[in-house]
Amino acid sequence: MKIVISGFYGFGNTGDEAILEAIIDNLRTELSNPTITVFSFSPEQTAKTHGVKSVYRGWRRDNKEKIHALRNADLLVSGGGGLLQDVYPTRFLFGPLPYYLLIVFLAKLCGTKVMFFSQGIGPVNTKWGKLLMRVFGNMANLITVRDEYSKQLLQHLGVKKPEIVVTADIVFAFHHKTDDACINSLLLQGNEQLIAVSVRPWFHHRDY
Structure with a gap:
């Protein structure tokens, strides 16, 4: 099975890279030898890290390669994460919302099935x-979202044709891997139970 994955990948964001790793690992567990292509801002790094094919995600180059990948794919997986929002500037073809939905539109033009995944x-x-x-949400063949609010918002926006399934964030299916990097850098013994929390400013909310 040939699958294209579209998301916020290749930007060095730890959370999004964990989402991508979880998607790839679970696809390889559930499917027999899937061929995976990722649209990434850093295609060489993404290909090397995950052992997949990768195409530059922006519109400045490699557009023929993106169309070729979509045309030859059985499925476009759009997600996961919070891709479909217009908090950031949304103009005619700029901003995250038009970008990801245009990828969906191209996939449908190529005859490829589309899944909004864990969004x-x-x-x-x-x-x-x-x-x-x-318009473009109704083109999807299947939609899974990570919370009930997302389902209700899609329905409120008029997305009604595909089935909308409330599931969970894909990172809850992250495959455990041994990684001693934090143990070595923090001079730990290796038997501690740790939780790491990284906080950042979130728009105008800075009171925490």
Whole structure:
């Protein structure tokens, strides 16, 4: 089976890279020798890290390669994470919402099935964003979201044709791997039970 994965990959974001790793590992567990292509901002690094094919995700180059990958794929997996939102600037073809939905549209033009996978939807506040979601969201063959709010928002936006399934964030299916990097860097013995929390400013919320 040939699968293309589209998401916020290749930017060095630890959370999104964990999502990608979890998707790839679970696909390889469930399917027999899937051929996986990832649209990435750093295709060489993504290919090397995960042992997959990778194509530059932006529109500045490699557009023929993106179309070729979609045309030859059985399925486009759009996700996971919070891709479909217009908090960041959403103009005609710029911003995350138009980008990811345009990839969906290209896949459908190529005759490829589309799955919105383990996504957190929203916020979608602009008229343009709502229109895009209604038109292109209904092109998906299957939608899974990571919370009930996302399902309700999609339905409110007029996405009704594909089945919408509430599941969980794919990182909960992350395959455990031995990694001694943190133990070595923190001079730990290796038998401690640790939880790491990384906080960052979130828009105007800085009171924490």
